[in-house]
Amino acid sequence: MTSRTDKKAQRRADPLTRERIAEAAVELLDAAGERGLTFPALSERLSTGPGAIYWHVSDKNDLLGAATEAVIGAALPARPAPSPSSQPQPQPQPQREQVHAVALALYDAIEAHPWLPAQLAAQLSRNPWGPVTARIFEGISRQVIALNVPAHSWFTATSALMHYILGAAAQNAANTASARDLGPDVSRASFFESVAQAWQELDPHTYPSARAVAGQLGDHDDREQFLAGIDLILAGFAATYPAATERTPSATERTAPRPPHRPDSP
Amino acid sequence: MTSRTDKKAQRRADPLTRERIAEAAVELLDAAGERGLTFPALSERLSTGPGAIYWHVSDKNDLLGAATEAVIGAALPARPAPSPSSQPQPQPQPQREQVHAVALALYDAIEAHPWLPAQLAAQLSRNPWGPVTARIFEGISRQVIALNVPAHSWFTATSALMHYILGAAAQNAANTASARDLGPDVSRASFFESVAQAWQELDPHTYPSARAVAGQLGDHDDREQFLAGIDLILAGFAATYPAATERTPSATERTAPRPPHRPDSP
DNA sequence: ACCTGAACACCGTTCAAGT
DNA sequence: ACCTGAACACCGTTCAAGT
Numbered sequence: 412m413t414s415r416t417d418k419k420a421q422r423r424a425d426p427l428t429r430e431r432i433a434e435a436a437v438e439l440l441d442a443a444g445e446r447g448l449t450f451p452a453l454s455e456r457l458s459t460g461p462g463a464i465y466w467h468v469s470d471k472n473d474l475l476g477a478a479t480e481a482v483i484g485a486a487l488p489a490r491p492a493p494s495p496s497s498q499p500q501p502q503p504q505p506q507r508e509q510v511h512a513v514a515l516a517l518y519d520a521i522e523a524h525p526w527l528p529a530q531l532a533a534q535l536s537r538n539p540w541g542p543v544t545a546r547i548f549e550g551i552s553r554q555v556i557a558l559n560v561p562a563h564s565w566f567t568a569t570s571a572l573m574h575y576i577l578g579a580a581a582q583n584a585a586n587t588a589s590a591r592d593l594g595p596d597v598s599r600a601s602f603f604e605s606v607a608q609a610w611q612e613l614d615p616h617t618y619p620s621a622r623a624v625a626g627q628l629g630d631h632d633d634r635e636q637f638l639a640g641i642d643l644i645l646a647g648f649a650a651t652y653p654a655a656t657e658r659t660p661s662a663t664e665r666t667a668p669r670p671p672h673r674p675d676s677p
Numbered sequence: 678m679t680s681r682t683d684k685k686a687q688r689r690a691d692p693l694t695r696e697r698i699a700e701a702a703v704e705l706l707d708a709a710g711e712r713g714l715t716f717p718a719l720s721e722r723l724s725t726g727p728g729a730i731y732w733h734v735s736d737k738n739d740l741l742g743a744a745t746e747a748v749i750g751a752a753l754p755a756r757p758a759p760s761p762s763s764q765p766q767p768q769p770q771p772q773r774e775q776v777h778a779v780a781l782a783l784y785d786a787i788e789a790h791p792w793l794p795a796q797l798a799a800q801l802s803r804n805p806w807g808p809v810t811a812r813i814f815e816g817i818s819r820q821v822i823a824l825n826v827p828a829h830s831w832f833t834a835t836s837a838l839m840h841y842i843l844g845a846a847a848q849n850a851a852n853t854a855s856a857r858d859l860g861p862d863v864s865r866a867s868f869f870e871s872v873a874q875a876w877q878e879l880d881p882h883t884y885p886s887a888r889a890v891a892g893q894l895g896d897h898d899d900r901e902q903f904l905a906g907i908d909l910i911l912a913g914f915a916a917t918y919p920a921a922t923e924r925t926p927s928a929t930e931r932t933a934p935r936p937p938h939r940p941d942s943p
Numbered sequence: 944a945c946c947t948g949a950a951c952a953c954c955g956t957t958c959a960a961g962t
Numbered sequence: 963a964c965c966t967g968a969a970c971a972c973c974g975t976t977c978a979a980g981t
Binding site for chain 2: 489490491525526528529531532533535536538539540545548549552553555556562563564565566567568569570571573574575577578579581582584585586588589606609610613616617618619620621623624627628631636639640642643644645646647648649650651
């Protein structure tokens with residue numbers, strides 16, 4: 412009576428693993444935010460007791476870390492540096508677009524998981540150079556290096572891009588969530604309108620600039636705006652490092668395609 | 678027997694206010710991080726009961742918000758836009774240095790209060806355009822406007838600067854805290870050495886760039902590095918917006934003082 | 944209006960006991 | 963090695979009662 416494969420209909424739960432736990436934690440976080448993730452709720456979802464979870468996870472912080480890692484790992488899959496291995500592309504993709512791709516991957520992950528920014532901040536302060544940082548850092552520094560930024564500035568350039576990407580994505584996700592909270596049918600435009608209106612009521616003497624900027628909050632496509640910030644920083648690279656890849660025009664001043672000129676070694 | 682001013686030696690506590698509560702909360706957070714701030718601990722410090730605190734504060738989130746506002750408000754004091762009102766300076770300060778000043782104010786605040794980044798992230802997602810955002814936004818957008826960035830790009834430019842500043846400062850504060858945790862006498866240099874070593878053990882196939890960058894983590898002054906990132910973004914402004922103030926050289930390529938040329942309206 | 948402090952609900956964590 | 967689930971300590975929040 413060896414029942415190996417055929418009792419799968421009856422098994423309550425395949426054995427717990429850190430990964431399955433992280434997966435369930437992400438689902439709870441997505442459904443109800445950080446306060447949705449509790450050991451009772453997680454135990455029930457995995458039909459087990461809290462003690463079982465503690466066998467695979469040392470701590471609630473560790474649990475949150477595992478969830479964060481899972482999401483970041485899915486957004487920035489580990490892949491070797493050079494070849495996409497399927498279609499041989501001689502000139503694979505313009506550098507600027509590759510940067511955009513990495514940035515958008517993080518942008519989308521954060522929009523899909525609005526609890527992520529706070530967790531990234533928490534994990535950062537707990538373990539500033541842990542696996543989460545390594546993944547994100549790898550994804551972005553690879554682009555920086557490909558852009559021919561000189562070696563002594565890799566860290567600075569990566570930091571500038573990385574923090575802009577994460578911060579702007581966090582702000583965007585917060586906007587989305589806030590608009591949704593105002594009412595299921597509140598458009599982004601009318602959300603921004605209400606923000607602008609609220610800021611108009613700030614003291615004009617101490618908040619002159621914030622009020623001025625708030626006026627033009629709504630009229631933009633969010634992704635476009637996000638990418639414009641990336642291009643702004645890339646323009647800084649090009650202006651600061653002569654060897655860096657051709658000057659990248661900002662999204663707000665779209666020009667004709669640049670020449671395929673790309674110097675190789677400094 | 679009117680005892681107004683002379684019974685100050687005997688009074689246990691001046692009446693509670695939101696501000697005094699926030700102050701005490703900041704002290705607890707500074708002393709022991711977020712888990713140091715509990716209602717029992719706060720009540721004891723203010724020699725009162727939890728109910729009294731709930732009269733002034735709606736919630737623990739509200740309490741954390743008040744603490745965050747207090748720290749940001751102290752770091753970026755509200756002041757009218759133009760004149761320092763004491764010494765009349767015809768050409769008050771080079772723009773670039775004014776940006777540095779705002780950036781360093783936030784940098785120092787975050788280093789002094791390592792719990793701040795996580796709280797900023799939490800408050801952001803709770804109320805993305807609340808008073809904390811307004812303060813920071815005002816401080817930075819004022820600089821952006823003074824840099825002659827065109828109006829349609831104020832938001833993008835402010836975002837780029839703001840998120841770099843907050844993110845890089847958060848990373849720095851986390852480094853400081855981690856180095857301290859490793860041992861009271863661990864220098865920053867040897868902390869970075871241990872990080873670089875750990876990253877060298879990452880899989881060379883999936884983390885080639887992170888490993889390459891990690892090598893040069895330690896050899897820099899942190900403030901200098903931080904400001905170099907600012908300059909990188911400012912260079913992006915100058916390159917992207919012809920009307921923007923003179924090109925600002927990066928801290929890593931310090932050149933002779935720029936020409937005082939500054940065009941006025943686009 | 945503002946404070947007191949006991950009481951309640953709930954959650955993170957542990958641990959002796961099981962398989 | 964991995965899981966069970968009751969038990970414990972602790973914290974956020976409430977509320978009837980005070981001034």
